[in-house]
Amino acid sequence: MEIKVIKNILERNQNAAYNIRRLADENKWYIMNVMGSPGAGKTSFIKCMIENLKDVFNIAVIEGDVASTIDAQQIASYGVKVLQINTGGACHLVADSIAEAIDSLALTPQTVVFIENIGNLICPSSFDLGENLRVVVSSAAEGDDKPYKYPIMFEKADVVVLSKIDIMDAIGFDKQRYQKGLEAIKDKDLKLFEVSFRTKEGVEGLIDYFYTLLDSYFKK
Amino acid sequence: MHEYFVTRQLVKIAEDALKDVSFKRVTRIKVVVGELSGIIDESLKFYFDILTKGTILEGAQLKIIPKKALLYCQKCSEYFERTKDFTCPKCLSLGKLTEHGKEFYIESIEVDD
Ligand SMILES: [Zn+2]
Numbered sequence: 001m002e003i004k005v006i007k008n009i010l011e012r013n014q015n016a017a018y019n020i021r022r023l024a025d026e027n028k029w030y031i032m033n034v035m036g037s038p039g040a041g042k043t044s045f046i047k048c049m050i051e052n053l054k055d056v057f058n059i060a061v062i063e064g065d066v067a068s069t070i071d072a073q074q075i076a077s078y079g080v081k082v083l084q085i086n087t088g089g090a091c092h093l094v095a096d097s098i099a100e101a102i103d104s105l106a107l108t109p110q111t112v113v114f115i116e117n118i119g120n121l122i123c124p125s126s127f128d129l130g131e132n133l134r135v136v137v138s139s140a141a142e143g144d145d146k147p148y149k150y151p152i153m154f155e156k157a158d159v160v161v162l163s164k165i166d167i168m169d170a171i172g173f174d175k176q177r178y179q180k181g182l183e184a185i186k187d188k189d190l191k192l193f194e195v196s197f198r199t200k201e202g203v204e205g206l207i208d209y210f211y212t213l214l215d216s217y218f219k220k
Numbered sequence: 221m222h223e224y225f226v227t228r229q230l231v232k233i234a235e236d237a238l239k240d241v242s243f244k245r246v247t248r249i250k251v252v253v254g255e256l257s258g259i260i261d262e263s264l265k266f267y268f269d270i271l272t273k274g275t276i277l278e279g280a281q282l283k284i285i286p287k288k289a290l291l292y293c294q295k296c297s298e299y300f301e302r303t304k305d306f307t308c309p310k311c312l313s314l315g316k317l318t319e320h321g322k323e324f325y326i327e328s329i330e331v332d333d
Contacts, residue, residue, distance in 0.1 A: 001333050005237050005326040009230050009251075091222045122258040123222040126324075148305055151289075151317055152256050177305070184291075184306040184314045 013127055016095035020102065020130025029102075030217050031113045033129050035153065036137035038119030041163035043068045044197035045137050046114045052207045054078050057214055058111040062101045064093045065116045081105050092123035095130055110218055121150040132217075139164040144174040147181030154182060159191045161206065166196040223260060226324075227267035233326055234277055243331035246280040250330075254287040254323035255302075261286070289321025 008014070024031055036042045042065065050059055060081040063070055072082045083101050087093065098115065107113065115131065117124045136157040138146050141164050147154045154160065160182065168175065175194075182190055191209070195202035234249055253259050261284050268282045290299040293308035293315045300308055306315050 001243070001331050003237060003241060003329045003331065005233070005328055007233050007237070008325050009226055009233060010324065011233070012229055090225070094225065126258050152258065152322065155317055180314065181306065185317050 010126060013095050016099055017128035017130040020095055020099055021132075023102070024130060024132065027107065027109045027111075028218065029107060029109070029111050029113055030133070030214060031115065031129070031131040032133045032135055033115050033117060033124075033131035034135045034137065035117045035121075035124045035157075036119065037121050037139070037142055038065075038067055040119070040137045040139045040142065041161070041197055042116050042119070042137045043070050044163065045135070045161055046070065046116055048197060048203060048207070049114065049210060050075060050078060050080055053112070053211060053214070054080060056211070057218070058108060060105055060107055060111050060113045062098065062105070062113060062115045064097075065118050067119060068116055070116070081107070087118060091118060091120050092127050093117050093129060094127055098129045112214055121146070121153045125150075125153040125156050133158045133213075135159045135161060137161045137163055140168045140171065140173045144178040145181070147178060147185060151181075151185050154190075155185045157186075157190065159193065159209075162192060162194045164196060164198070165194045165201060166199045222258065223263040224267050224271075226259065227264060227271050230264075230268070230326065231271050231275065231277060234329055235275065237326075237329060238276060238331070241331065243333045245332050246277050246329060247332055248281045248283050248330040249277070250283045250285060250327040252285045252287060252323045252325055252327050254321040255289045256321040257324040259324055285327065287321055287323050290318055291315030292318050 034042050034046060046061060061075060063082060063084045064087055075082045083105050085097050085101055115129060134157050136153055138160060140162060193202060193206045195206055253261060265282050272278050289302045291302055291306055292299050293313060295311050295313045296308060300315060308315050
């Protein structure tokens with residue numbers, strides 16, 4: 001006898017993500033899931049956001065990447081809440097652990113939450129964390145073929161931050177090829193920022209974008 | 221790894237589906253896995269054997285049905301298999317990613333009754 005099932009295996013995670021989204025909506029939290037390869041610049045992105053937005057918004061950080069160089073003490077000194085999740089060597093974060101983290105952070109309403117996901121371009125893309133926005137940080141150093149190799153990660157992104165653009169010319173990065181890949185995946189509804197956190201090129205535009213986005217979210 | 225977590229979910233779903241069914245033993249579970257789902261067949265099988273030990277699923281075969289990623293060409297109104305750079309093999313315009321290739325679900329469970 002054959003029993004028809006047809007059931008999505010990731011359903012449980014999706015239910016947990018749904019609950020987080022409902023809670024975030026009630027409390028007006030804005031959750032960002034920051035993903036990318038190890039060393040792509042996820043930490044630099046979050047640090048840059050904290051340094052430039054901490055005087056205007058309440059910020060909290062959920063740290064899922066053990067390799068992150070975020071200095072919890074330094075960040076706490078800015079008045080930003082930070083929590084490190086023990087992921088036990090997993091390759092992605094799941095919504096259940098985000099729910100727990102949010103609970104123990106005792107977030108106040110109107111808070112921006114950055115989640116630094118584990119450095120991996122495949123696994124995290126399948127796991128909804130109940131976020132409002134997905135940011136993928138992808139560095140020029142990783143090559144211009146990333147969108148073709150990991151299309152799902154980019155398809156699920158709302159914002160792509162292409163980092164380390166200061167080394168583009170030196171390594172022969174083909175920007176057109178990269179952009180064409182993104183276009184095939186996302187049409188026009190993807191925001192692409194090209195920045196170097198080292199030379200600060202393009203960083204101002206990135207900060208402006210997030211400032212405007214968050215400001216209008218909290219004013220609504 | 222990833223597959224450990226998802227295999228646990230898979231086992232739970234299968235157990236739930238079998239709750240109200242009477243049978244002698246489970247022979248096969250069919251799981252559809254898309255090329256872009258991020259799931260590696262070998263490790264799914266590896267964890268399946270470990271995680272089903274001592275459950276009603278012990279000894280069942282995990283049958284993986286692979287699905288290719290298909291892109292869609294708007295010009296030709298046709299689906300095509302992923303090439304190196306997403307261009308349509310017929311007209312060379314840029315194809316779009318579709319739902320084909322992202323599948324990851326349990327299709328059916330076979331039991332001896
Ligand atoms: Zn075509």
